[in-house]
Amino acid sequence: MTEKRSKLERAVGAMRDEVWDDLRHRRVAKRLDEALEEPERAKRWWLAGVGAAALATAIVALVLVRPWAEPTPSVAGHRQPESARTVLADGSTVDVQRGGQIQVLTDRSEGTRIEVLAGRAEFEVQKRVARPFVASVRGVEVRVIGTHFSTELDESHPPGVVRVVVSRGVVEVVGRQGERVARLQAGDRIEVSLAPAAKEPLPASSSPGDVDAVVPGEPGASAVRAASPPDAAQLFEAASAARRAGDVQAAVKAYAALLKQFPHDSRVGVAALELGRLRMDSQHAYGAASDAFRRAIAAAPNEGVREDAMARLVESVDALGDKTACLTEQQRYQARYPTGVHAAAVRGRCGAR
Amino acid sequence: MAQLYADYARFVAWFASRLLTRPDEVEDIVQEVFLIAARQLDSLTDPAQTRGWLKTVTLRRAARLLRWKKVRARFGLAKGFEANEQWIASPDASPEDRAALSELLASLDELPTDQRLAWTLRHLHGEPLEGVAALLGCSLATTKRRIAAAEAHLQQELRDD
Numbered sequence: 195m196t197e198k199r200s201k202l203e204r205a206v207g208a209m210r211d212e213v214w215d216d217l218r219h220r221r222v223a224k225r226l227d228e229a230l231e232e233p234e235r236a237k238r239w240w241l242a243g244v245g246a247a248a249l250a251t252a253i254v255a256l257v258l259v260r261p262w263a264e265p266t267p268s269v270a271g272h273r274q275p276e277s278a279r280t281v282l283a284d285g286s287t288v289d290v291q292r293g294g295q296i297q298v299l300t301d302r303s304e305g306t307r308i309e310v311l312a313g314r315a316e317f318e319v320q321k322r323v324a325r326p327f328v329a330s331v332r333g334v335e336v337r338v339i340g341t342h343f344s345t346e347l348d349e350s351h352p353p354g355v356v357r358v359v360v361s362r363g364v365v366e367v368v369g370r371q372g373e374r375v376a377r378l379q380a381g382d383r384i385e386v387s388l389a390p391a392a393k394e395p396l397p398a399s400s401s402p403g404d405v406d407a408v409v410p411g412e413p414g415a416s417a418v419r420a421a422s423p424p425d426a427a428q429l430f431e432a433a434s435a436a437r438r439a440g441d442v443q444a445a446v447k448a449y450a451a452l453l454k455q456f457p458h459d460s461r462v463g464v465a466a467l468e469l470g471r472l473r474m475d476s477q478h479a480y481g482a483a484s485d486a487f488r489r490a491i492a493a494a495p496n497e498g499v500r501e502d503a504m505a506r507l508v509e510s511v512d513a514l515g516d517k518t519a520c521l522t523e524q525q526r527y528q529a530r531y532p533t534g535v536h537a538a539a540v541r542g543r544c545g546a547r
Numbered sequence: 548m549a550q551l552y553a554d555y556a557r558f559v560a561w562f563a564s565r566l567l568t569r570p571d572e573v574e575d576i577v578q579e580v581f582l583i584a585a586r587q588l589d590s591l592t593d594p595a596q597t598r599g600w601l602k603t604v605t606l607r608r609a610a611r612l613l614r615w616k617k618v619r620a621r622f623g624l625a626k627g628f629e630a631n632e633q634w635i636a637s638p639d640a641s642p643e644d645r646a647a648l649s650e651l652l653a654s655l656d657e658l659p660t661d662q663r664l665a666w667t668l669r670h671l672h673g674e675p676l677e678g679v680a681a682l683l684g685c686s687l688a689t690t691k692r693r694i695a696a697a698e699a700h701l702q703q704e705l706r707d708d
Contacts, residue, residue: 209565223549223552
């Protein structure tokens with residue numbers, strides 16, 4: 195017989211001890227390095243006023259002159275002896291690794307096109323709706339909306355391959371004949387052969403060292419392979435274990451497989467909610483997260499799960515920028531849970547910020 | 548400096564995560580604390596003192612941030628800075644427990660900063676009463692009074708249905 199804990203005790207007990215992951219550690223370390231490299235900035239604070247004035251002048255000049263309306267090709271003309279960063283007009287960045295080489299073909303208000311000539315390049319692309327961002331590697335194109343991904347031209351084994359790895363968002367990979375090769379989501383990777391007659395793509399995996407495989411011909415749409423197919427309980431257990439271990443990719447795969455293979459199982463509601471959380475919080479895949487939350491609402495085993503899913507759905511469609519859907523889902527939540535635990539958070543969504 | 552960061556960043560982040568309710572705030576505080584530490588690196592040689600010093604600096608920076616958020620809220624500028632339980636909830640927490648945690652964080656945001664810090668240090672950091680008093684720079688009686696007031700508010704807000 196377990197002692198009944200108060201809600202306050204349960205809340206305190208629900209906190210995790212480990213809040214600092216490697217990504218945060220590295221991110222803050224980088225910010226610290228940058229800040230410490232410029233100590234005068236902190237001391238000579240009065241320069242900030244002068245800087246602000248200069249910045250304002252520059253902004254006015256930029257608006258008047260509109261330099262981005264003109265082609266601004268630039269070339270990383272030789273292979274980088276060290277890693278180097280190129281900052282584009284909208285703040286997107288390309289980190290060219292040692293030995294790599296890129297050429298910015300266009301960087302205009304209409305769109306950006308970058309040719310990767312050699313080596314590995316890592317892209318951090320600002321969200322853009324009507325301005326295509328294309329990274330091209332030997333005719334293989336990666337089309338982006340807003341994401342973080344890397345490309346690598348590996349010619350160590352002729353004729354070579356182009357590797358694309360997506361760490362956030364969604365990209366579309368287009369082959370040299372103009373055919374769509376794959377749509378990759380966060381965590382997916384693909385290798386495209388540069389052999390003239392070879393069928394693309396080569397076998398790919400969703401994450402390095404992952405035992406599961408992306409379905410050939412459907413890169414990004416992962417499926418679980420096993421000698422004997424696991425049942426719903428095993429999938430749910432595997433997903434939960436992977437989630438607790440911090441293996442987001444494996445957890446997402448297992449939850450998705452459960453939803454696909456056992457759509458009427460009693461665990462579907464909770465699995466869909468957890469899948470949506472992972473899609474949204476870890477992978478920032480808001481569209482996929484919205485789908486999962488809708489599924490969770492439809493299959494919710496109790497009001498707790500349903501309320502969580504409805505609140506998270508508001509959050510995900512808000513992140514997508516779909517104001518109409520956001521307002522609709524916000525009203526749905528408020529009608530059903532006017533004093534719900536997420537009421538304040540939901541109220542602050544859909545442009546209320 | 549790199550060694551200090553490697554040794555203590557995780558601790559400072561954990562300490563800050565109990566005081567604040569958003570991951571971006573915690574990252575900012577960690578950065579601020581180590582920037583301050585970088586300027587006083589020569590005096591941070593004793594590991595025992597370093598830990599205490601980092602706690603004090605983290606607490607002061609967090610307190611300043613919380614008070615600033617209160618001011619912002621007073622002017623209707625709190626939207627977009629609401630508590631977020633997703634990042635701090637244990638992966639094992641049930642949906643009900645996550646909901647309770649969400650309520651707790653929202654309720655903490657409603658507390659006066661002094662009460663909030665006292666309760667947090669006592670119940671989330673596990674500091675002894677004397678330690679809370681020392682960190683907050685107030686008397687034991689004041690510490691107890693603040694903790695009791697916060698506890699009453701939280702019990703009221705998080706009463707079981």
